[in-house]
Amino acid sequence: MHDFAKVLNTATEDFEFSREIRYYSGKLHVAIGDKAWLAEYDDGKLITVGPSTTDPGDAAIWIKGTEERWNDMTAEYPRPFFQSLQSSSAKHGVLLSNTNQLYAYLPALNRLMQIFRQLNREGA
């Protein structure tokens, strides 16, 4: 399952994600292999999300990885060091924006990965 828009739309119904993304205003850009999505949030609410053809430099939060890396990260039981975005970044070459916002919204991003795994498990 590699439709990140679906992951974000599912996340809007999730209590923990909605709490952790509170007050965020800005862009979230995610690239999975040669596909990318751009989402915009205002005060913690998802305003838009869709395919992206550009790589917005002003996205405070962005995540970039090959399709293979995303498969590893979103496995039900990821193999060692794919268990989180940060360990995948340190050990397996997944790229993350180095911004205050990325650190501040890490709880939301962790929850997003759990939702991604859950959707995979359900075969979405």
Add this chain to the structure above:
Amino acid sequence: MAKFEPIKGGYVYLTVEDIEYRVYYEEAGNGIPLIVGHTAGSDGRQYRHLLNDEEVTSRYRVIAFDLPFHGKSLPPHGDKWWTREYNMTKSRMMAFPNALSEALELDRPVYMGSSMGGHLAIDLASNFNDRYRATISVEGALRSAAEYVEVGMDGIRREFDNPNVSRTSTGAAMMLNISPYSPEENVREIQWEYQCGGPGVFAGDLFYYYYDHNVSPEEAAAIDTNKCMLYFLTGEYDPNTSPADTKEAANLVKGSKFWEMPKLGHFPVTENYTEFRKFLLPILKEIESKST
């Protein structure tokens, strides 16, 4: 009928580097003293499962302490600690369990620590082998993984001591160390403990964990396990100190013993104590047999 645990808590005053600290500790059990040290930025609550394990406390007096600035050990009264950056050093890390052992009049205790406490187990075995009968290094190595060390203290403070980022994120960051097989409630408990820390303390602890602890191959090879046995336990899912990193140390320390723990991460004592104790109990049994 009310439910109680056998854990008792108290405060002891320890003087380290000319500063008097009021240190909180909890203990349970009787027998061989076993001092347990917590990870960077957390506190002795990590050992609550061990302190309630009768199979251990029937033979060991388990003592879990909060380093100053952690848990219920406040910053030192009478010292202007707020006028300088908090950074934990190797000499201070070693001094606290030594001072605790002296204050409680312990007879050559066992020391076990995890993460920075695991690094400390190596430093104690190397520098104070006359004071400890054995040390157990959980998630320890000669040094932490290069990928994290290379971030530098500025990068570490940017993530973990940043006014733009709340303590919630420090808890969330611990996911990078935790096994996906760990029960969710335990994972959340670890995160909670990390969300409760004092400002700048986790980052300052990492000064010891990433930099001041740096054991050379020559120093490791000189550790005398006849005087102080050194055991190593490392979880499969620990990227900060991977099993390969620990094995490197174990290979250098003649007579030491090492086990990789499948499906466990950087916080095995709290992540999944039921699994962790399968590795710990035989070690404690061996120490006990050598102590009689």
